[in-house]
Amino acid sequence: MKIYTKTGDKGETSLFSGQRVPKNDPFIDALGTVDECNSAIGAAVALLPMESSFKTSREQLEYIQHALFDLGAALATPRTKAAPTKIEKTRFDPETIELLEKWIDTMEEQLPPLHTFILPGGHPSGSMLHLARSICRRAERLVIPIHKHADVSDNVVIFLNRLSDYLFVASRHVNFLAKRPETLWEKHKKQE
Numbered sequence: 582m583k584i585y586t587k588t589g590d591k592g593e594t595s596l597f598s599g600q601r602v603p604k605n606d607p608f609i610d611a612l613g614t615v616d617e618c619n620s621a622i623g624a625a626v627a628l629l630p631m632e633s634s635f636k637t638s639r640e641q642l643e644y645i646q647h648a649l650f651d652l653g654a655a656l657a658t659p660r661t662k663a664a665p666t667k668i669e670k671t672r673f674d675p676e677t678i679e680l681l682e683k684w685i686d687t688m689e690e691q692l693p694p695l696h697t698f699i700l701p702g703g704h705p706s707g708s709m710l711h712l713a714r715s716i717c718r719r720a721e722r723l724v725i726p727i728h729k730h731a732d733v734s735d736n737v738v739i740f741l742n743r744l745s746d747y748l749f750v751a752s753r754h755v756n757f758l759a760k761r762p763e764t765l766w767e768k769h770k771k772q773e
Contacts, residue, residue, distance in 0.1 A: 592604050592605075598657075598658055598659055600659070607723065607726060607727055608656060608657065608659065608727060608732075610723055611656050611720060611723040611724050611727060612653055612656050612657060614716060614719050614720040614723055615649055615652060615653050615656065615720045615741075616649075616653065617716050617720075618649065618713050618716040618717045618720055618744075619646050619649040619650070621709055621710075621712050621713035621716055622642050622645060622646055622649075622709075622710070622713045622748075623646060624709045625642060625706045625707075625709035625710045625713060625755075626639055626642045626643060626646075626706075628704075628705040628706035628709055629642075629706045629755070630706075630759065634758050635755070635758060638751065638754065638755055638758070641684055641751070642751070644680075645681075645744065645747070648677045648740070651673060651677075652673055652737055652740060652741075655672070655673040655733060655734065655737050656724070656727070656733060656737065659727075659732040659733075672734070673734055673736045673737050673740065674736065675736050675739070677740060678736065678739050678740050678743050681740070681743045681744060681746075681747045682743060684747060684751075685743075685746060685747050685750050688750045688751065688753075688754040689750055691754065691757065692750070692753055692754060692757055695753075697765050697766055697767075698765070698766035699753070699763045699764060699765055699766060700763075700764040700765070700766055701715075701752070702764055703752070703755070703756035703759070703761035703762075703763065703764075704755055704756050704759035704761045706755050706759075707752040707753070707755040707756040707759065707761065708752070710748050710749075710751050710752035710755060711748075711749075711752045713748050714745050714748035714749050714752065717741060717744050717745040717748055718745050720741055721738065721741040721742055721745065724737060724738055724741060725738065
């Protein structure tokens with residue numbers, strides 16, 4: 582199978598429903614942003630130290646990457662236009678959301694409490710998780726209008742919201758494990 586199909590040469594692509602849409606369609610924009618988030622998570626995984634203390638982080642992040650592919654399938658299947666069999670095939674269930682919440686709670690038990698904002702940074706993997714979080718927030722903003730037209734399930738929106746929370750806590754956790762102190766936000770002081 583060739584990587585190039587030439588079917589998108591005129592600026593269109595297909596959704597899983599079979600519908601042809603422009604490549605700047607809201608569904609494709611949301612899909613591309615979810616893909617961008619997934620890529621940032623992949624970079625964060627690649628930057629994780631190979632020490633055993635990061636094994637759980639690696640496993641969780643790789644699980645999330647697979648979940649994002651499932652979420653992409655749900656996004657590529659507009660519920661108002663797709664056949665019921667395709668909608669059922671791409672259903673996004675709440676179990677993954679519950680798993681994210683469990684992982685967040687477990688990591689937070691190990692972290693010092695936050696009393697102010699922190700600046701994104703720290704270990705390269707932690708920094709990349711902050712970037713993934715901000716991309717995830719953008720994906721969520723792009724999915725909201727699609728959701729309002731009943732074209733994606735509530736679980737897609739909830740998952741993206743919870744994922745951005747997870748990525749924030751995961752970045753703190755990676756920095757904690759890597760012994761990289763967090764930089765706390767302070768009101769900008771004017772240089773004299």
